[in-house]
Amino acid sequence: MNYKVSLIGLVLISSSAAALDADTISITDPRFGAIANDNRDDSAQIQAAIDYAVQNDKSVYIPAGTFNVSNTLDVTRVKGSHNSRIKLYGEKRNLSRLTTNANISLLKVAHNVEVHDLALVQTASFKQGTAIDIPFASYRSNFSKLDISGFDNGVYGKWVIWSRFEDLFIANVNYGIHLHGNGSDPAYWNIEPNGWFNNVNVFDNIYVEGSHTGIKLAAMGSNITNSTVQNSQVGVEIYGPAEHKTWNNQIDNFYAEGVKTVFKVKNSRTLDINGVFAQGGASNNRYRTVIEADNGGVITVNGMTGQDWWQHNVILKNTKVKGHVPAIGGTTSADSGSAYLPGKLTANISLPANSSWVALPAYMAIAGNSAYKVMISGIRDGYEPVLEEYAIYNWNGASQYAKVHHTSGVGRIKFKVDGGKIYAKLDYNGGGGLTGGKVTLERIH
Missing domain, CATH: 2.160.20 (Pectate Lyase C-like)
Structure with a gap:
């Protein structure tokens, strides 16, 4: 009976050892003696395994469990x-x-x-x-x-x-x-x-x-x-x-x-x-x-x-x-x-027919000594395609000095700058406003 138990244990040990290739050692190998989950310091045992591995060109395997190190x-x-x-x-x-x-x-x-x-x-x-x-x-x-x-x-x-x-x-x-x-x-x-x-x-x-x-x-x-x-x-x-x-x-x-x-x-x-x-x-x-x-x-x-x-x-x-x-x-x-x-920034925009100012998104604010190109497109009154381009010049680091110049298009849209924020509006009252609009801001200087 005891012989059978010993034989079984030997088989288990051999199987466990076989799980590691010849180039790998385990810190729980009896030569080193680290023991998992025993709440004791395993520093010396693990270091011994590492030293052996370095000297003999081996890898070090750390099996499942907790090993304490001081x-x-x-x-x-x-x-x-x-x-x-x-x-x-x-x-x-x-x-x-x-x-x-x-x-x-x-x-x-x-x-x-x-x-x-x-x-x-x-x-x-x-x-x-x-x-x-x-x-x-x-x-x-x-x-x-x-x-x-x-x-x-x-x-x-x-x-x-x-x-x-x-x-x-x-x-x-x-x-x-x-x-x-x-x-x-x-x-x-x-x-x-x-x-x-x-x-x-x-x-x-x-x-x-x-x-x-x-x-x-x-x-x-x-x-x-x-x-x-x-x-x-x-x-x-x-x-x-x-x-x-x-x-x-x-x-x-x-x-x-x-x-x-x-x-x-x-x-x-x-x-x-x-x-x-x-x-x-x-x-x-x-x-x-x-x-x-x-x-x-x-x-x-x-x-x-x-x-x-x-x-x-x-x-x-x-x-x-x-x-x-x-x-x-x-x-x-x-x-x-x-x-x-920031390169080209884009946003969707709609403008009401009552000619009131609409702020562009906050991320389209301007600052510093800079120049920008602004383009806006959309459909006015449900039938007329609109494409306008403006240039905005800002200098002395203060947006109150910004100047807005209309560079192309028929002038259906106007822009202004106030406190670094850009605003747009239709330049007349009546009609159906601007729908399906897109505005692009590009810093060019």
């Missing part, structure tokens, strides 16, 4: 930052959990490291420590299918290049992903000993909630795509030193909800923002702005939509924004070295 799990301890090229992975991120209540970096990694299918959890009652720390120059690393919560920093790294961060769910942190340069200052590009920017990285399907800043990058040539930040102070921050600005970064298909400042940019040459939905606040509790940029170079915006209320659509210092940034109720704040060039 000391940093350091992949670089045995062979240093450049030669510790291993893979750590769990069964599934909602099943394999590494938890800590210590103020530590839970995982310390470097070159060519892969981390997948894990939950990394800070259980202290306040945000502290870092889930994944990349202290020096990580090339071609990959981090995917991770749940991270409770830390000061979800991912904190320096000089990260050609790496991928994908399918990450990060909650209740101060910074979701923060790739910096040297200390509090960004790195210079390719000037040792000051270091490098983080560059040519991909951030795909990143979700950050309950943070100060969702994604903060001292970076060039990086792409943030298919990502979301919610209930945070800042969505994405791109920054660099004044002497060596960042450039060629791109944000695509981005969603922001409950975010006070969606994009923050400092010391940048170029940034492309494409396909964004930015949701503001209530009319009595407006969010701050969609874009805030200081020495931000040229920011090009395409395909942005938004709803609800804002204090500003853009806040600009020495920055040019090209493209429409919708923000209900939001005003443009720009210094003399800046320009907001």
